[in-house]
Amino acid sequence: MAANMKLILSTSNVMSSGQSVMRRPIYSKSNVELVNGLRANFSLYQHHFSSSNNPSDAYKQWTTQEDNTLFVPVLRPQTLSEPRESYDITVKLFYLPGIPASRRCKHTREAIDLVLKELGVQSVDLLIVSFPGVSFDADDDGEEEMSEDESASADSDDSQGLDAQVKSWKVLEDYHSRGIISQLGLSEFSSDRLDKFLPEVSVRPTVDQINVKDCCVVPKTLIMYAKNNNIELLTHNDCMDILPCGTTRELLGPGDGGAHILASNPDSPDSEPGLKGNIEPQWVIKYTAVVKDRGVVENKGYFAMAQLGESEDGLPSKSKC
Template structure:
């Protein structure tokens, strides 16, 4: 599907969908502000989106938007063009990703199409065919009846070799057991990422349950609702991407890291945001 190039500084077409790539935040001033940004769970994402829009709209000679007429899709590409992993370097890095389903949009229904879109967009951005570790965060009800379709989509990617390890975020022991005991699910989560807030210790029962089932526990400070409609709409309108009367609802966000294995350092981290205009 060909994209129409939209020249810099011209009036933008009305969008029905938006996909925005922040690009490599390690190449920006945000990389040196980690402690400050960690004070608010989604501060890094909000600042990254705003910085990406600023770069697009204010920098002379910045790459244009791409607009896909068929779906009314406005794409903000990786403006820094620094995220593609050379094929010869792929075995030297680990790619991890975390997909956030946002509760205000899903009403506790998690469409598997969002998994497909997130995987495809990340492959496109990084220039890779595989993702070493993939986590999923469901903002809202974690019961299997609501998450099974999304998990089934992830399971298919794992069985195809596209995804290595699969994990979940903030699952209770009961939620984990629902997956472990369900015979129709072939790929079980090997990671559970827990938000412990201001506390440094995980509950003892959580640790014991993970040990019994061979699940790795990781800390995180992410907000499950990592981006709200109000935040995204305000960011876009403040940079004149959409009129102030336009509401853009985020459907999902993916957060990714690229680690250099031999040095255990982060070479790339960033976000992809997908939203719909109302």
């Protein structure tokens, strides 16, 4: 078993000509783009760099291991071609369900640092954060109830509720104060949720990104609240659970279309090729760099991090497989 190994998964630039299979219909969920992007990038590197006849270690030729971190595939940053001021760079950070909120400080730093290195920049224009268990329902705005995920964890030490969200936001405020993030945004916050959140933070969000299922019918209460608090409302089609545990094992496992890095299941015998142990997706970050004067997306991609084996903090989670 490979204990305490982190796997950094990368799509590279999904806009590049070599990855056209990753383009998605405009109304499809973003996890389709993420999963297809990861699979295509793994396949591309496997094809070009893997020449081993031993299936148990073929992945080592197209991945890189640094200490306890395995980069899948090897990181080859695709820095932007024009000066930084030519771009609008937007980032969305997904904290995943079942992962203790106490890990978010470290996860935030890992994710943002990867994006900055990948694009060869020192700052981003907007970062939007997606908290687990937070979903927007246009019919419920103004009469909000706690989601099932939040209810299940409300009484635990790892509450996914307001306190945990505010603590996580403080990390982003530090990036804002250092000029690394110009603006901060939220995802799926109703007017009630915003009303509870805003008094608790120093740097207010300038964006609220919502997933409106009924063709952009935004409640008047939210429209007025956003207007009064200088918050821009944007829409998205991202999934709540963008990288499920089972999907992660399928991507990295020995099956058709898999990367042949993990064994078929956590308890596979030692004779079976692949790394053994539970796999636990931790976070996902999406980045988009748009050339301002042309409105062209030059670079778009995803990073994800998964933990193989026991977690470093020893805290339980609900997403192991």
